[in-house]
Amino acid sequence: MIAPRSEGMRVLVADDEVPARQRLLDLLQADAQVGVVLEAGxxxxxxxxxxxxxxxxxxxxxxxxxxxxxxxxEAVGAAAMPLTVFVTAYDQHAIHAFEANALDYLLKPFSDERLEASLSRAKTRLDERSIREFGRSVLRMVSTREPADRYLDRLVIKSAGTRFIRVVDIDWIEGAGVYVNLHVAGKEFLYRTALNELADRLDPMRFVRVHRSAIVNIDSIVELQVISHGEFAVVLRDGRRSRVSRTYRPQLERRLGQSL
Known part of the structure; x- marks a missing residue:
């Protein structure tokens, strides 16, 4: 369920108890700086x-x-998680919340003032994040591109024998547990490296991450299909499709130099 408002913070309330979820929704919708409120049971x-x-x-x-x-x-990935406030009825969970790098935690039952304090902390953190991201954008604009030899041009696949795969020939890369599958001209090859590690060694001008479990070669994209409500899927030359998640959509837009 989505309750659209004017521009502002996008907030998700995830709680299986309907009364507790509704109370948070009511309090959030009363905040002028909250634009969209979503809920999950x-x-x-x-x-x-x-x-x-x-x-x-x-x-x-x-x-x-x-x-x-x-x-x-764990399912989303800590690096991809939004700012998180844990809500719990048990005080001992607070320790685990901070171990998980949570911004804050609310102990049920909490007061309106306690929620307002948590929201204030989130707003401050989001402002700081926006300033840091602007600074990084400026640095990217004024800095020269890193040397090409920083990026991989061949991958060595070891199975029954040893195969060399040119990176430019890879259509897309799919997370496969702790390893990845390389998709090359309709064939799959298991490469024993984590997706995040491999992503750091690929030329960002050629490869772009579109999902937490998928990286695509920009030259292999033949079409962008609208799914619904501004969501897209990339269609690759081997016929495969991969959904562009909202988390990674900005990366694709930056690479294309235009909004989708």
């Missing part, structure tokens, strides 16, 4: 909404069906 729904809607802030119940709060973070 279980952990799996929370993961899907985070990946699809990319909220700025999540109020995350620790104990939920399907996936609990910590499992939600």
């Amino acid at each position: 279980d952990g799996q729904a929370a993961v899907e909404i985070i990946e699809r809607e990319a909220p700025d802030l999540v109020f995350l119940d620790v104990q939920m069906p399907e996936l609990d709060g910590l499992e939600v973070i």
Whole structure:
């Protein structure tokens, strides 16, 4: 469920208890700086909404069906998580919340003032993040491109024998547990490296991440298809399709130099 408002913070409330969820929704919708309020009744729904809607802030119940709060973070990936405020009825969970790099935690039952303090902390952090991102953008504009030899041009695949694969021939790369599958001209090759590690060694002018489990070769994209509500899927020359998640959509837009 999405309650659209004017521009402002995008906030997700993930709690399996309807009364607790509704109280948070009511309090958030009364805040003029909150623009969109989303809700999820279980952990799996929370993961899907985070990946699809990319909220700025999540109020995350620790104990939920399907996936609990910590499992939600694990499923999304800590680096891709929005600012997170854990909500719990048990004080001992506060320690785990801060171990998970949560911005704050709310102990049920909490007062309106306690929620306002948590929201204020989130707004400050978002402002700081915007300033840092602007600074990074300026640095990227004025800095020269890193030397090409920083990036891989061949990958060595070891199975029954040894095969060399030119990086430029890779159509897309798919996360496969702790390793990755390389898709080359309709064939798949298992490469024993984590997706995040490989992403750091690929030329960002050629490869762009479109999902937490997919990296595509920009030259292999033949079409962008609209799914719904501003969501897109890339269609590759081998016929495969990969959804562009809201988290990674800005990276594709920056590479293309235009908004989707």
